[in-house]
Amino acid sequence: MAGRPMKIWFKRISALLCLSLVWAPSAAVTDPNDARVMVKLQQTWGSVLTTWTGNDPCGDKWVGTLCDANTNQVIYMTLINLGLEGEIPPEIGSLPALSNLDLSFNDKLKGSIPSELGNLQNLKLLSLQQCSLTGFIPASLGQLVNLTYLALNGNKLTGPIPSALGALSKLKWFDVAYNRLSGSLPVSSNNAAKLGLDTWPVIQHYHLNNNEFSGSIPPELGGATECLHLLLEYNQFTGTIPDTLGNMKSLQILSLHYNQLSGPIPQSLNKIVSNGTAYLGLHQMRVNNNMLTGVVPVLDALDSLEFVDFSNNTFDPQPFPSWLNASANTIQTILVEFSNLIGPLPSDILSYPSLQGLYAKNNQLNGTLNIPSTLGRRLRVVSLENNKLDQLTFATNANLPNISLNGNPTCSGTGLVTAGPLLCGTVVPPATLWNSPLVASSTCPVCDDPLLTSNPYTCRCSKPLIVSLEIRAFTAPTINDTDLWEKMRNQTYSSKNITTFFKIDQIWVRDASINNEKKVLVRIYFFPLIGETIDEVTETIIKVAFTQQLVSYTSPFKPEMVKSIINSGAISSHGSHGFPKAAIIGIAVGAGGLLVLIAFLVFVAVKLKRRAEEERKKNPFADWEKAQDGDAPKLKGARWFTFDDIKMMTNNFNEDNVLGEGGYGKVYKAIEAGTGATFAVKRAQEGSKQGALEFKNEIELLSRVHHNNLVGLVGFCYQKGEQMLVYEYMPNGTLTQNLRGSKADWPLDWDRRLLIALGAARGLAYLHDNADPPIIHRDVKSCNILLDKKMNAKVADFGMSLLVPDEKDEKTRKVKGTMGYLDPEYYLTSHLSTKSDVYSFGVVLLELFTGKAPISHGTHIVKTVRNLWDSAGIAGVRRTLDPILDGTSMDELEKFVRIALVCTEDTALERPSMHEVVMQLETLVGPKAHIMPGSDNSIASKASKSDTRIPLPMSNMMSDDFEPASGQFSQAFSHGSSSSHQSAFRYSGGFGPSPVQPK
Incomplete structure (x- = not known):
């Protein structure tokens, strides 16, 4: 185990060396205007930013900055939690190319927000969280027409929200929580410019909590149909809850507690339902600690409700809202304290399967409390103190949770005997x-x-x-x-x-x-x-x-x-240099025992050599050196396992160890005694075994390819008539299992699907472009894409793989593959090429998009999606989207579908290469593409030492006028030279790259 940390350490150093190559400064200096502005920032914050040295921010690698490689302008500035002191200089507004500005968590950063920030027309993200900024929010921020993310929470800002911010038509995230903002919320109906919080068409987050806002909640907010979170708690809002909030069809969290709202809860909230779509529907409703009146309406359509809090209002006397039973499969916590409830509790409420907590103290509930033997398995707390419950029934075998009945008649007189001290004892306050x-309990040493x-x-x-x-x-x-x-x-x-x-x-x-x-x-x-x-x-x-x-x-x-x-x-880290303490100790100890170490290594080497010679004699391939079929397999790192080895590792091929089964045979989980290493063993069944020569060729092929996105071959067994391949173990199974199989209980979100697509694409691109000679996988499908413990994708199963064929024997190949994924051109003509893998990969992309199998109800996924695309574009295709992905950016979905459709064009000439697909997916994934495992074959790694500019994918693939079936596009994709396109960025300091679209 001692070697593993060392290998990881070397990998980390290698990664940093690679980054240093990309960060290497070019001969050009920073744009003079940007250099002047950055020097001003250096003068203001330089006592803290000791790494900002010299007068060339882009060339001198100033930490936290990212520069455009073509214009040498600063485009990113990320200075989070660096102890910045003083104010934000107004000159920062003179960085015209700046797209991301994040100065969060610098609690000594004071003063007001400079109005000059409004000049940053390219700004997409502005984050000034948890600083000590004061003053008003400048109205000039309304000029940032490209802004999608605005976070000013955790400051000391005062005054109203400027209505001019309503011009931010691309804004999705607005967080001004934990300030001292006041006044009414601006909407288009109360100002001459017709701008306000309701003129943000794609807003997803209103985070306005913990301020001093007053007035009524504007009904216009109900028009935000894409809003997920409406957080207005801890303010001074008055008036009623608008009926229009029921129109917020995407709303998941409604937080209105600790205000001064009056009137009834609107019945219209009953419209915020999921309709069977995961992640949609109202999940949380918090209206407690207001002055609401009337009765809680029947909201029985809310099929995603997890948490409700109606406590501490002035409702009319009403029975317990039994309509909550309609949400029994989702409801986790119910709070109805001080809610003027009368009558009995629903008899089955403690059996709700998802219920964890019921809080209904200080009401007028009466009758019998029934504690069934089949309590909800997640139930933890039942708080019913100070009600009028006078009877109690419970099964003697009931496993009671923390139930408190103190202050009820059943806990006085003879009732106390029935209830018992367990239910009527002193109320234990909840843990804080x-x-x-x-x-x-740790036995670790004290540091x-x-x-x-x-x-x-x-x-x-x-x-x-x-x-x-x-x-x-x-x-x-x-x-x-x-x-x-x-x-x-x-x-x-x-x-x-x-x-x-x-x-x-x-x-x-x-x-x-x-x-x-x-x-x-x-x-x-x-x-x-x-x-x-x-x-x-x-x-x-x-x-x-x-x-x-x-x-x-x-x-x-x-x-x-x-x-x-x-x-x-x-x-201490900034002032520390030289060797770590552990390294110094290691060197000292090592020097003293050098001779002993050398003697030990010689002994081990001799022993290993003898063992290798014995294994070689037993190796069944040893005799092949004399055979006419060729030399013994030339293996690069693959081990030879005996049949007994694998029999022991799989517990005699126990069925409990079966990971999967296919046409080739079964795959077993195997654990090696002594090391504890876990492998996957694929055992060929009778009828699927190859000849010795074919098996030898497959082993040679697999042992030759090494990439982070290809499942690695550990070894093989060729003994006692068995053909077995030993692979690295992939604990998270296949992509198929994660999309719609045994592992689909934890659905893959959109970002993880993008990374899986990119990882698999990189593995295939390696086979096509970097393997020597190139390899065609020939059986690309979702069940041959495996996921490791970090959910990184690796392409597996090379049983059908072939070296890129010569023209002479292309047509002699027998067509092989899996229906639904098979390239139609290859099927009809027997003409195999790397573009056949591209077609199959395109089908996998559509699987990631829809969550469905390639052939469903007699219809092929490619035909379905292409017909919908041709008739209605992304709006039509969106009907096939996996419901789990609802809420994903339409722009990203559209780009993804474009990539999938061009991969599944009818002819190979119209399809891109896998390398081009990788570049398009890297652009879509963004900065993560350059830091995720497997990125050794990414665009960034292809930058030369002498030129830090990085090839950019062809821009027309992401353009608005792209059509997958367009011959013009196909020709440009197939024959365009990617080397002539350069990306528009260079990055420096400790911040990863983010692609910038060419102008």
Whole structure:
């Protein structure tokens, strides 16, 4: 095991060396105007940004900046949590090419937001979270017509929201929470310019909570049909809840609590339903602590409801809202405290399958409480104190959760005997603090340095990066549940940008607590894999992932916001140079035992040589050297396993170890004794076995290809009439299983599907372009794309693979493949080429889009999608979209479908090469394309040392006038020279690249 960290360390160093090549400065200096502005920023913040040296930001690699390679202008500036002090200089508004500006978590950054920021016409993201900014939000920000993300939360801003911001027609994210903003919300009907919060056609997030807004909630907000979160809690809103909110068909979270709202809850909310579409429908409704009247309406159509809180209002006397039974399969928490409820509880309420908490204290509920033997398996808390329940029935075998009946008649007099002290004892207040049990039970050593923290999973002392989150609408009944936080750890690990840089045991949810507003604060520690501190690149990626909401959580952890990001190693890391302490100790010890080490190595070498000679004599291929069929297999790293070896590893081919089965045979999970290494063994069944020569050729082929997106061959067995191949083990199964099979319980989100598509494309592009000689897979399909423990895609099963054929023998090949994926031109003409793989890959892309098999109900997926595209474009194709992906950007969906359709053109000449497909997918995926595993074959890696400009995919593929069936496009794609197109960026510092479309 000692060699593994070393290999990882070398990989990390190699990656940084590769990045340094891309970051190498060109001869050209920064654009003079941008250089002048950046020098002003250097003068303002230079005492903190010690890495900003020289007067050429692009050429001198200023940390956190990204430059356009053609114009030498600054296009990205990401300076998160770097201790910036002072104000934001107004000169920053004179960077005309700037598209991303993120200065979040610099709590010493004061003063007002410069109105000059409105001059940044290319700005798409502006994030100034958790600083100490004061003053008004400048109306000039309304000039940022390309802005999609605006986050000003966690400052000290005052005054109203300017109506001029209504001009931001592309805005999707608007967060001004935790400020001191006031006044009424601007809408188009109350100002001459006809602008306001209702003139954002694609807005998805209104985060306005914890301010001092007043007046009524504008009915115009109901027109935001793409809005997911409407957070207006902790303000001073008055008036009624508008009926128009029922028109927000995409709304998932409605938070109106702690205002002064009156009148009834509108019946129109009953329209926000999922209609069977995952992730749609109203999930949370919080209207507690207002002055609402009337009765809670019947909202029985809400089929996604997880959390409701009607507590602390002035409702008329009403029975318990039994319509909640309609949501029994989804409802997790019900709060109806101080809600003037009368009558009995629904007899089956404690059997609701998803119910975790019921809070109904201080009402007038009466009658009998029935505690059945079949309680909901997730039920944790039932709070019914201070009601009029006078009878109790429960099965003696009931496994009682935390039920409190204190203050009910059944807990006085003779009723107390029936109820018992367990139900009528002193009410235990809910836990407000949870600490990881790994702290108390860990046997890890205590770290000497107070800045060092012991990783409870590896027992290594290091300085973690600490991210503190606030969960604004926590839906679980208690935080004192370790399984709950383990779920958060897993969700953190599997989210965007995190899994690329971390192993699961580097992430630790340290503790959680509840604040006065019943919001949950959580601290997540990110430990370095090697050394004491996290490297700069990884730190930046984590910061961006959290501040720009790229980490995705599900219930009960949403919506969440970042409260702080602290690097516990920042104090010492910048001033530390030279060898790490561990390395110095290692060198000292090594020098003292050098002679002993040499003697030991000689002994091991001799022993291994003898063992190899013995194995060679037993190797069945040894005799092939004399055969007319050719030399013995020339293997590169593949091991030879005996039949007994594999029999032992698979527990005598036990059926419990079967991972899958196909026409070739069965695949078994195998665990090697001693090392504990896990493999997948494919065992050929009778009738599918090859001749010795063919089997030898396949092994040679597989042992020759090595790529992060190809399943690696570990070894083989050719003994006792068996043909077995031993592969690396892929714990997350096949893409088919994850889309619609045994692993579909955790659906793949859109970003993961994009990364899977890109990973598989890179593997195929390697086979076509970099294998020597090139290889055609010939059986590309979703069940031959496997997912490793980090959900990275790897192409598998090369049983039908062929070397790129010569013209002489192309037509002599027997057509092979899988129906639904088979290239129609190859099927009709027997003419095989790499473009046959491209067609099959296009079918896989459509599977990722629809979630369906290639042939369904007698219809082929390519024909269905192409007909819909031809008749109605992306709007028509969207009808086939996997419901799980609802809410995905239409722009991204359209680009994805364009790629899929051009891959599945009828003739090979009209299809792109796999290398061109990789470039298009890298553009669609964005910055993650250059940092995900397997990126050694990415565009970035092809940049030469002398030229940091990077080839850009041909722009016409993403243009608005692209048609997959267009001969003009096909000709341009097939014959265009990608080398003549250069991308428009160069990046420097600790920030990864982001493609920029050519002008």
